[in-house]
Amino acid sequence: MGKSGEAHLPPRRIAVTLGDPRGIGPEVMRTAVRSELAVIPRDALLVLGHSGSDPGLSPFEDVGDWDGTERGAGSVTAAAMLRGVELALEGDVGALVTGPAHKPALRAAGWDVPGQTELLRDLTGASDVGMLMCAEETVVGGPLRVLLATTHLPLRDLFRHLSSDLLLRQSRLLVRALEQDWGIHRPRIGLCAVNPHAGDGGLFGNEEEEIFGPVLAQLREEGLRVQGPLPADTVFHRALKGEMDAVVAPYHDVGMAALKSVAFGTGVNVTLGLPFIRTSPDHGTAFDIAGTGKADPGSARAALRLAVRLMGNRFDTSRGPG
Numbered sequence: 001m002g003k004s005g006e007a008h009l010p011p012r013r014i015a016v017t018l019g020d021p022r023g024i025g026p027e028v029m030r031t032a033v034r035s036e037l038a039v040i041p042r043d044a045l046l047v048l049g050h051s052g053s054d055p056g057l058s059p060f061e062d063v064g065d066w067d068g069t070e071r072g073a074g075s076v077t078a079a080a081m082l083r084g085v086e087l088a089l090e091g092d093v094g095a096l097v098t099g100p101a102h103k104p105a106l107r108a109a110g111w112d113v114p115g116q117t118e119l120l121r122d123l124t125g126a127s128d129v130g131m132l133m134c135a136e137e138t139v140v141g142g143p144l145r146v147l148l149a150t151t152h153l154p155l156r157d158l159f160r161h162l163s164s165d166l167l168l169r170q171s172r173l174l175v176r177a178l179e180q181d182w183g184i185h186r187p188r189i190g191l192c193a194v195n196p197h198a199g200d201g202g203l204f205g206n207e208e209e210e211i212f213g214p215v216l217a218q219l220r221e222e223g224l225r226v227q228g229p230l231p232a233d234t235v236f237h238r239a240l241k242g243e244m245d246a247v248v249a250p251y252h253d254v255g256m257a258a259l260k261s262v263a264f265g266t267g268v269n270v271t272l273g274l275p276f277i278r279t280s281p282d283h284g285t286a287f288d289i290a291g292t293g294k295a296d297p298g299s300a301r302a303a304l305r306l307a308v309r310l311m312g313n314r315f316d317t318s319r320g321p322g
Helices: 025-036 070-089 103-108 116-124 155-161 164-180 207-221 232-240 252-263 298-315
Strands: 013-017 045-049 060-062 093-098 130-135 144-148 188-192 225-230 246-249 268-272 277-281
Touching: 013 025, 013 070, 013 298, 025 045, 025 298, 045 070, 070 093, 070 103, 070 116, 093 298, 116 268, 130 164, 130 252, 144 164, 144 232, 144 252, 164 188, 164 207, 164 246, 164 268, 188 207, 188 232, 207 225, 225 232, 232 246, 232 252, 246 252, 268 298, 277 298
Parallel strands: 013 045, 013 093, 045 060, 093 277, 144 246, 188 225, 188 246
Antiparallel strands: 130 144, 130 268, 268 277
């Protein structure tokens, strides 16, 4: 959707997967497709799902039967993603919007990956990917974009994974995405510290000096606009005030707590580093409320709308940035 709310034809089609058939994915993704047909041409959307799962709202492609088992649920979830990736790599679709998957079901179906982000990385052969959680509108007004430098791992394992090299690679991914997909010229990045008060000069830890210090020096040498390490108790407030365009968070819950506090139910998961746009709702399968009519489609709608915007910036050269 354009800034004034007008409809426009996306430069390529958008593929939508429904996620695990036992969860809320099918219902929230269908609702999102139904609502966005008011502004997105029907032929620009393609729903990928298992037999009998589509209500006929847009072009639909059957990716296989679901046999009612957990393994079968993982199989049809993965099959839809595989087909979406295939179409994207062929250039037929420019964005993939995926419904929530169930990790144990994917594993039962033979996909030993932590989640959809890693599955997409493996399917595309991407050298590096990033998990950007974002809300373009929040309860305080401004956007909040948070790149999770580490994702799903126990806190006790954090310092086995957090390194200068990781922060460098993730920060570069973030800058490239903000320039290419968001159309932000020379984006401003904040690096969120890992220790209280950013270590307070080594009083509460020396990781800010040993891990973050070389990263900041290198990124600044490359001409990137980066601040940090900034204490976690102030950096997100500053980002919401407009002082920076995105934050790199060192640990999953640090970033997610901030985002969901200001955008619960409307956040979007964006995978950086892929040759196409990928967005997803920021929630899981919610088996306990599936089919009850209680599922909120807000995040699914936001994921679809953001996919249109980012795809327009990346692939439609006739359009300006923004």
